[in-house]
Amino acid sequence: MLAGRVVEGELRVGDVLKTPDGRLLVIKSLEKGHRKVEKALANKPVGVQVEGLGWKPKPKDLEKYSIISLVMKLRREAEEKYSHIPKDARSKLVESEVKSRLEKEIEKIAFEAYSRM
Numbered sequence: 639m640l641a642g643r644v645v646e647g648e649l650r651v652g653d654v655l656k657t658p659d660g661r662l663l664v665i666k667s668l669e670k671g672h673r674k675v676e677k678a679l680a681n682k683p684v685g686v687q688v689e690g691l692g693w694k695p696k697p698k699d700l701e702k703y704s705i706i707s708l709v710m711k712l713r714r715e716a717e718e719k720y721s722h723i724p725k726d727a728r729s730k731l732v733e734s735e736v737k738s739r740l741e742k743e744i745e746k747i748a749f750e751a752y753s754r755m
Contacts, residue, residue: 640686640700647751650677655688655749657703662691663749703747712736712743 655663668675669685678684688695701707716735720728 640688640703641683642686642705642749643683644678644680644751645748646680648677648679649684649686649751650753652754654691654752654754655686656752657749658746661693661695663688663695664691664754703749705744705747708743708747709736709740712739 649665649668651665651668653665655665657663665686666689667687668678669687670678670682675684688700713732713736716732716739717728719735720731723731
């Protein structure tokens with residue numbers, strides 16, 4: 639199960655997701671608020687159950703697309719970069735650095751969606 643947000647358009651059960659490394663995943667089910675739904679619209683959080691198309695993804699294969707681990711990695715790098723600055727001033731610099739780098743890095747883990755119809 640993947641958790642995410644539809645940026646634009648909509649997702650439907652049966653659509654195909656293309657990972658950044660070119661592998662394909664088929665959407666088996668969608669969940670919003672612990673209820674199964676047939677489609678998810680833009681800017682709505684959604685849970686996505688996927689199945690590999692031509693491969694069998696393991697949880698470890700899908701972990702590299704986790705936004706939480708990406709934010710933690712960026713925050714750790716920014717804290718190391720600004721470790722010489724006092725803590726109260728450092729936190730603002732770290733957060734602004736994370737926000738600016740996140741916009742660039744998020745494109746590397748975003749999936750492309752294709753309708754199967």
